[in-house]
Amino acid sequence: xxxxxxxxxGMFVQEKEAVTLDCTYDTSDxxxxxxxxxxxxxxxxxxxxxxxxxxxxxxxxxxxxxxFQKARKSANLxxxxxxxxxxxxxxxxxxxxxxxxxxxxxxxxxxxxxxxP
Amino acid sequence: GAVVSQHPSWVICKSGTSVKxxxxxxxxxxxxxxxxxxFPKQSLMLMATSNEGSKATYEQGVEKDKFLxxxxxxxxxTLTVTSAHPExxxxxxxxxxxxxxxxxxxGPGTRLTVL
Numbered sequence: 001x002x003x004x005x006x007x008x009x010g011m012f013v014q015e016k017e018a019v020t021l022d023c024t025y026d027t028s029d030x031x032x033x034x035x036x037x038x039x040x041x042x043x044x045x046x047x048x049x050x051x052x053x054x055x056x057x058x059x060x061x062x063x064x065x066x067x068f069q070k071a072r073k074s075a076n077l078x079x080x081x082x083x084x085x086x087x088x089x090x091x092x093x094x095x096x097x098x099x100x101x102x103x104x105x106x107x108x109x110x111x112x113x114x115x116x117p
Numbered sequence: 118g119a120v121v122s123q124h125p126s127w128v129i130c131k132s133g134t135s136v137k138x139x140x141x142x143x144x145x146x147x148x149x150x151x152x153x154x155x156f157p158k159q160s161l162m163l164m165a166t167s168n169e170g171s172k173a174t175y176e177q178g179v180e181k182d183k184f185l186x187x188x189x190x191x192x193x194x195t196l197t198v199t200s201a202h203p204e205x206x207x208x209x210x211x212x213x214x215x216x217x218x219x220x221x222x223x224g225p226g227t228r229l230t231v232l
Binding site: 033099104 | 151155159160161162163208210212214217218219221223225226228
């Protein structure tokens with residue numbers, strides 16, 4: 001079974017509008033972390049936001065917020081006020097187990113976002 | 118945050134040759150580094166976990182004799198693609214964690230093209 005699922009392969013969004021990128025995950029570990037990364041065409045991985053499994057509040061970072069629904073095992077990314085520079089691939093990733101330097105990330109298939117002017 | 122460099126940023130080689138990719142942590146001593154592979158229009162797939170001073174741990178389906186990993190120091194891990202073939206053409210990215218729980222620092226990637 002897929003550990004991280006992103007069901008939207010591609011999305012168009014109008015500039016200045018909000019967009020929600022879906023991510024569901026599967027783990028039996030009570031301690032885990034969820035990450036969202038942006039990958040522009042250059043290939044670099046840009047960290048956007050993090051949510052820990054024990055965090056009581058949804059994470060927010062500027063225009064990025066994470067809609068964390070633990071019971072549904074979903075961690076959707078919301079980008080508000082989309083900008084042309086937001087056009088990129090977006091990956092959801094999960095770390096299973098408590099935070100440690102040796103914990104690897106498992107990535108979802110990604111969602112390509114194209115912002116229209 | 119930590120800075121991770123990779124060298125080369127891109128390489129083109131002939132089929133059958135070996136290619137070495139370096140991953141350097143410029144300001145963090147990383148006992149563990151990760152190597153990912155990303156084929157065009159696909160996601161990142163973990164290939165192996167590189168451990169300083171010991172053998173790497175490879176993911177299922179990754180040939181350890183083909184993808185040689187050396188992590189001889191806390192700031193350098195190398196991935197050598199031996200006897201490269203066109204199907205090895207991909208984007209290779211390294212990363213390592215940091216002090217904080219939400220830190221994972223990625224290198225800029227190396228694009229390998231095997232002719």
